[in-house]
Amino acid sequence: MPADDHATTRPADTLTSAVVRFAGDSGDGMQLAGTQFTDTSAILGNDVATLPDYPAEIRAPAGTVAGVSGFQINFAAQQIFTPGDQVNALVAMNPAAFKAHIDDVEPGGTVIVNDTEFSKTNLKKAGYPTPDGSKEPYNPLDDEAYNLKYKILRVPITKLNQEALKDSGMSPKDVNRCKNMYALGLVYWLYDRPLDTTIRHLTEVFAEKKGRPEVADANIAALKAGYFMGETAELFPVRYRVAPAPIQPGKYRKVTGNEALAMGLVTAAELAKKKLHYCTYPITPASDILHYLAPQKHFGVRTFQAEDEIAAVCAAIGVGFAGQLGVTGTSGPGLALKGEAIGLAVMTELPLVIIDVQRGGPSTGLPTKTEQSDLWQALLGRNGDCPTVVIAPQSPADCFRGAIEACRIALTRMVPVLLLTDGYIANGSEPWRVPKASELEPIEVRHTTANRDRDGAGDASHFLPYTRDANLTRPWAVPGNPGTEHRLGGLEKQNNTGSVSYDPANHQLMTRIRAEKVARVVDLVPDLDVHGDPDGGDLLVLGWGGPFGSIRTAVDQARAEGRSVSAAHLRYLNPMPKNLGDVLKRFDRVLIPELNNGQLRLLIRGRYLCDARGLNKIQGKPFLIEEIAQAIDLMLSGDWGDAEALYPQAGGVDVNAQALGV
Amino acid sequence: MPDTPLPTLKAKDFATDQDVRWCPGCGDYAILMAVQRVCAKIGATRENTVFVSGIGCSSRFPYYMDTYGFHSIHGRAPGFVTGIKIANPDLDVWMVTGDGDGLSIGGNHLMHLLRRNVNVNALLFNNRIYGLTKGQYSPTSEPGKKTKSSPMGSLDFPINPLSLAIAAEASFVARATDKDRILVEVLERAAAHRGASFVEVYQNCNIFNDGAFDFATGKDVREDNVLYLNHGKPMIYGKDSDKGIRLVGCRPEVVTLGEGGVSEDDLLFHDETNKTMAMMLAGLHHPAFPEPMGVLYREERPTYEDQLHAQLGVAVEKRGAGDLDALFNAGDTYEVA
Ligand code: SF4
Numbered sequence: 001m002p003a004d005d006h007a008t009t010r011p012a013d014t015l016t017s018a019v020v021r022f023a024g025d026s027g028d029g030m031q032l033a034g035t036q037f038t039d040t041s042a043i044l045g046n047d048v049a050t051l052p053d054y055p056a057e058i059r060a061p062a063g064t065v066a067g068v069s070g071f072q073i074n075f076a077a078q079q080i081f082t083p084g085d086q087v088n089a090l091v092a093m094n095p096a097a098f099k100a101h102i103d104d105v106e107p108g109g110t111v112i113v114n115d116t117e118f119s120k121t122n123l124k125k126a127g128y129p130t131p132d133g134s135k136e137p138y139n140p141l142d143d144e145a146y147n148l149k150y151k152i153l154r155v156p157i158t159k160l161n162q163e164a165l166k167d168s169g170m171s172p173k174d175v176n177r178c179k180n181m182y183a184l185g186l187v188y189w190l191y192d193r194p195l196d197t198t199i200r201h202l203t204e205v206f207a208e209k210k211g212r213p214e215v216a217d218a219n220i221a222a223l224k225a226g227y228f229m230g231e232t233a234e235l236f237p238v239r240y241r242v243a244p245a246p247i248q249p250g251k252y253r254k255v256t257g258n259e260a261l262a263m264g265l266v267t268a269a270e271l272a273k274k275k276l277h278y279c280t281y282p283i284t285p286a287s288d289i290l291h292y293l294a295p296q297k298h299f300g301v302r303t304f305q306a307e308d309e310i311a312a313v314c315a316a317i318g319v320g321f322a323g324q325l326g327v328t329g330t331s332g333p334g335l336a337l338k339g340e341a342i343g344l345a346v347m348t349e350l351p352l353v354i355i356d357v358q359r360g361g362p363s364t365g366l367p368t369k370t371e372q373s374d375l376w377q378a379l380l381g382r383n384g385d386c387p388t389v390v391i392a393p394q395s396p397a398d399c400f401r402g403a404i405e406a407c408r409i410a411l412t413r414m415v416p417v418l419l420l421t422d423g424y425i426a427n428g429s430e431p432w433r434v435p436k437a438s439e440l441e442p443i444e445v446r447h448t449t450a451n452r453d454r455d456g457a458g459d460a461s462h463f464l465p466y467t468r469d470a471n472l473t474r475p476w477a478v479p480g481n482p483g484t485e486h487r488l489g490g491l492e493k494q495n496n497t498g499s500v501s502y503d504p505a506n507h508q509l510m511t512r513i514r515a516e517k518v519a520r521v522v523d524l525v526p527d528l529d530v531h532g533d534p535d536g537g538d539l540l541v542l543g544w545g546g547p548f549g550s551i552r553t554a555v556d557q558a559r560a561e562g563r564s565v566s567a568a569h570l571r572y573l574n575p576m577p578k579n580l581g582d583v584l585k586r587f588d589r590v591l592i593p594e595l596n597n598g599q600l601r602l603l604i605r606g607r608y609l610c611d612a613r614g615l616n617k618i619q620g621k622p623f624l625i626e627e628i629a630q631a632i633d634l635m636l637s638g639d640w641g642d643a644e645a646l647y648p649q650a651g652g653v654d655v656n657a658q659a660l661g662v
Numbered sequence: 663m664p665d666t667p668l669p670t671l672k673a674k675d676f677a678t679d680q681d682v683r684w685c686p687g688c689g690d691y692a693i694l695m696a697v698q699r700v701c702a703k704i705g706a707t708r709e710n711t712v713f714v715s716g717i718g719c720s721s722r723f724p725y726y727m728d729t730y731g732f733h734s735i736h737g738r739a740p741g742f743v744t745g746i747k748i749a750n751p752d753l754d755v756w757m758v759t760g761d762g763d764g765l766s767i768g769g770n771h772l773m774h775l776l777r778r779n780v781n782v783n784a785l786l787f788n789n790r791i792y793g794l795t796k797g798q799y800s801p802t803s804e805p806g807k808k809t810k811s812s813p814m815g816s817l818d819f820p821i822n823p824l825s826l827a828i829a830a831e832a833s834f835v836a837r838a839t840d841k842d843r844i845l846v847e848v849l850e851r852a853a854a855h856r857g858a859s860f861v862e863v864y865q866n867c868n869i870f871n872d873g874a875f876d877f878a879t880g881k882d883v884r885e886d887n888v889l890y891l892n893h894g895k896p897m898i899y900g901k902d903s904d905k906g907i908r909l910v911g912c913r914p915e916v917v918t919l920g921e922g923g924v925s926e927d928d929l930l931f932h933d934e935t936n937k938t939m940a941m942m943l944a945g946l947h948h949p950a951f952p953e954p955m956g957v958l959y960r961e962e963r964p965t966y967e968d969q970l971h972a973q974l975g976v977a978v979e980k981r982g983a984g985d986l987d988a989l990f991n992a993g994d995t996y997e998v999a
Contacts (some may be wrong), residue, residue, distance in 0.1 A: 318745025
C-alpha cells in the first residue's frame with residue numbers, strides 16, 4: 001500500500017530528519033514496533049540509526065518504570081551517524097513509559113499517549129503520587145506544564161484496538177497484544193510511511209513461520225486501523241515527510257552490530273577456507289551473536305555453548321590448535337574469566353579471536369547498558385606481559401569489517417585478537433551496503449607440512465614450532481600432519497625449539513618477541529585519517545568505538561560554524577596507527593570523549609606525552625551530540641580550565657558542576 | 663594413503679627426548695610406560711594422537727609423548743579437548759588430569775566433558791595430594807589428613823571420582839592402580855570405547871603421600887583388598903579366591919565362599935552395563951570392602967562431535983552448502999539508485 005493511496009488534504013511538513021521513540025511495558029512489543037519502523041524507513045531510502053533500550057530485569061513488574069522498554073529511531077534525508085539526541089515524537093504506551101521518557105522529548109515535540117492505560121492503578125504503579133486530600137493520583141496528562149511544553153495527544157489505543165479487532169475471534173489477551181501495531185500504524189500515518197514492509201513481515205512471521213494466519217490478520221488489521229485513525233480523526237494538525245537520503249548507490253540492508261559481526265565471522269571463515277567455531281557462554285549483550293550463528297550450520301559453522309566462559313575460550317583455543325578458526329564471544333565479566341586462557345593463547349602463539357561486547361561495569365554492572373570501560377582490560381587485564389591485537393569497530397555496520405580484520409590478523413599472524421564492541425553498537429542498527437562475496441579479499445592461511453622425515457625410529461631432526469618469519473609469525477602445524485608433532489603449553493618456550501625453558505635471557509627475548517610480533521601488525525593498520533584539517537588546527541577530537549557518530553556529527557556542526565576542529569577515530573587500539581603521534585602534534589589541543597573514566601586518555605597521555613583532555617560519560621548511555629558540542633566550545637573558548645576531564649550531566653557540560661558532591 | 667604399509671610403532675617410539683621430570687619412584691612413570699604400550703598395541707600414529715593436560719605433576723605427561731600435545735592451564739583441559747574434537751573428530755585425544763586439576767579447580771569442566779560424551783580418554787591420576795605445590799591436601803585426601811595446609815587435619819570430606827563420573831553420565835568408567843597388571847588392558851578398553859572414557863588411576867606420590875595406596879598395590883595385601891571386575895563373572899576376590907560380594911536387600915556384603923553355605927551363585931555377577939551396580943561398586947571403600955578395579959560401567963551413546971557433525975550434514979542437505987551472497991542478501995534489502 002503506497003502512502004500516496006491515502007494522500008491527505010492536511011499539510012505535510014518536510015523535515016530533513018526526525019527522531020521517534022516507542023516506549024511501553026516490556027511486554028508491549030515496542031522493540032518490534034521500532035524495528036518495523038526502521039525497516040520501513042530504510043527501504044524508503046532514509047538513512048537510519050537506532051537505539052534500543054531494554055530493561056535489565058526480564059520480568060520487572062508490569063507497569064513500573066523498571067519494566068519500561070524503549071526503541072529510538074533517527075531517520076533522515078541526509079547522512080546521519082547517531083540515533084539522535086532529542087526525541088521529536090514519543091509514543092508512551094503507559095504512565096511508566098511516559099515518566100521514563102518524557103524528559104528526552106524536545107520542547108514542542110509530539111507525545112502520543114495510550115490514554116486507556118492512564119488509570120489510577122497504572123499511575124500508582126508508575127510511582128505518581130496521590131496528592132494530599134485527593135483520592136485520585138496525580139495524572140501528568142492533566143498537568144498544564146506538560147501540556148504547554150509538548151503536543152500531547154491522548155489516544156485510547158487499548159480501547160480503539162479492541163474495537164477494531166472485536167470481530168477477529170481472538171481472545172482479549174491476543175487482541176491486546178496487537179496494540180503495538182495500532183500505535184505503529186498511527187505513527188506511520190504521522191510520518192507518511194507505507195505499510196507494506198510491515199504487512200509482509202507480519203505475514204511471514206505469523207502466517208508462514210508460526211502457522212497462525214489469524215494472528216497475522218489481527219495484527220495487520222490493528223496496523224491499518226491505527227493508520228486510518230490518523231487519517232480520519234484529524235488528531236494531528238500536520239503530518240511529516242522525510243525524503244530519501246543521498247546515500248552511495250547500491251544494495252542496502254539494515255543490520256545491527258551483533259548481526260554484522262556474526263556475518264563477518266562467517267565471511268572470514270569462508271575467505272580463509274576454514275570452518276568457524278564459535279565457542280561461547282550466553283551473556284548480555286553478546287548472546288545474539290550466538291543466536292545468529294547457531295543456524296548457520298550449512299556453512300559448516302560449529303557453535304559450542306560451553307558450561308562457562310573459561311571452557312568457551314579454552315575450546316576456541318583447542319580449535320585453533322587443531323587448525324581451524326576458533327572464536328569466543330562475551331561481555332566484560334566474561335572477558336575477566338577468560339584472561340588466563342588468553343594468556344595461554346599468547347604464549348602458545350595460536351590464532352584466536354575474542355569478542356567483548358562491552359556493557360556497564362564493574363562486576364555485573366549495568367548488563368543492558370552501554371559503556372567503553374573494558375579497554376584497559378582488553379589491553380592490560382592479564383597476568384604477565386601479555387599483548388594482543390585490539391580492534392574496535394565504530395558503528396553497527398563496521399562490525400562486519402572489524403570481524404573479518406580480526407580473523408585475518410589472527411589466522412595469518414598467529415596471534416590472539418580482541419574485538420571490542422559495545423552494547424550500543426551491538427544492538428543499534430544502520431544501513432549496510434551489501435557487498436559481493438567475490439569482491440572480498442581472501443585470507444591466505446599457511447600450514448606447515450614440513451616433515452621431519454624419519455622412519456619410525458624416532459630420533460631424526462625435530463620440527464621446530466617456534467621458528468619465525470619476517471613478521472615474527474611462527475609456523476602453524478596441525479595435528480593430523482605427520483612429521484610436525486610438537487608439544488605446546490603455558491610454560492615459557494625456548495625460541496625456535498618451543499621446548500620448556502627457564503633461561504632468564506630467553507624469557508626476556510620471548511617477552512620482547514611477543515610484544516614486537518603484535519607491534520608489527522601495524523603494517524596492516526591503515527594510517528589514522530583526520531576528518532577536517534589533516535594539516536592540523538586548534539582542536540582534534542579523538543575517539544574510538546561507539547562514540548564515532550556523535551563525535552563526527554558534533555565536529556561537523558562546529559566546522560559548519562567555521563571552527564578549527566577536526567575528528568579522528570582509532571579503530572586499532574593495539575597496535576595504534578603509525579602516524580598517530582604525528583597527528584596529535586599537529587593540533588593545539590586534543591579532546592577524547594569516551595564512555596568510561598578516561599581509559600584511552602591515559603594511554604594517549606602516557607604514550608605520546610600529549611595533554612589530552614577527556615569528556616567522560618559513564619551513565620550507561622551513548623553521548624548526546626550536544627554534550628560533545630559543548631565540550632568543543634569549552635575547549636576552544638578556553639573556559640575548560642585545568643581539569644583533565646569533565647563529566648556531562650543532565651544533557652550538558654558545566655565546568656562549575658563537576659564536584660563529586662558527596 | 664601410501665602404498666607401502668605404515669611402520670608399526672613400538673612403545674618406545676612414543677617417547678620424546680625430553681628428560682622426564684617426575685620425582686624418581688613416582689607412580690607417573692609406570693602409567694607413562696603403560697600408555698606408551700597401549701598406543702603401540704592399538705596401532706596409534708603419532709600424527710593423529712593428541713595428549714592434552716592441565717596443570718599439576720600428572721599434567722607434565724604430554725611432554726613425554728612423541729605425539730601432538732598441549733599442556734594447558736589449570737583444570738581446563740576438558741575445554742581444550744572438546745574444541746580439538748569438534749574441529750577434528752578423527753584425532754585420538756587423550757586427556758591427562760589429576761585429583762587437584764580435574765576435581766578441584768576443574769571439577770565443573772570434567773563433569774560437562776563426561777555428560778556431553780566427547781570421544782576422549784580422560785585419565786585422572788589420583789594421588790590424594792597436591793604434588794606440584796608441595797604437599798597440601800587435595801579433594802580426594804582422607805578426612806583429618808595432616809599436611810602443610812592442614813596441620814590439625816583436613817576438614818574436607820573427600821570426593822569419590824568414580825561416583826562423580828557415573829553421576830555425570832560418563833559412558834565408560836574404570837579404575838586401576840599405577841602398578842596394576844590390568845592397567846594396560848583397562849586403558850586399551852578405554853581407548854576402544856567411543857565416547858568419554860573416564861579412568862581413575864591410583865597413583866603413588868612417593869614424596870608427599872607415599873604409600874597411600876599400599877593396600878591396593880602391596881604384593882602381600884593387594885589380593886585381599888582389591889576386587890577385579892569381570893563382566894558376567896561373579897565378584898570373587900582374595901588371595902585364595904574365597905571371598906565375594908553379595909547383595910542383601912540393597913546393601914553389598916562381604917562373604918566367604920563355603921561359609922554358611924554361601925556358594926558362587928549367591929554372589930553378585932558383574933554387569934558393566936548396569937549403572938545402579940556401578941554406583942554401588944564405586945561406593946565400596948577399603949577397609950570395609952575390597953576396592954573394585956577394572957571397568958565399572960560402559961554404555962553406547964552417540965558422541966557429542968558425531969551428533970554435531972551430523973547436524974552440519976543435515977543443514978547442508980536441507981539448505982544446500984552455505985553461500986555468502988545469499989547470506990548477505992537475506993532479509994529486507996533495498997536498492998539506492
Ligand atoms: S611430587 Fe609426587 S606426584 Fe609429583 S612427581 Fe613427585 S612423586 Fe610424582
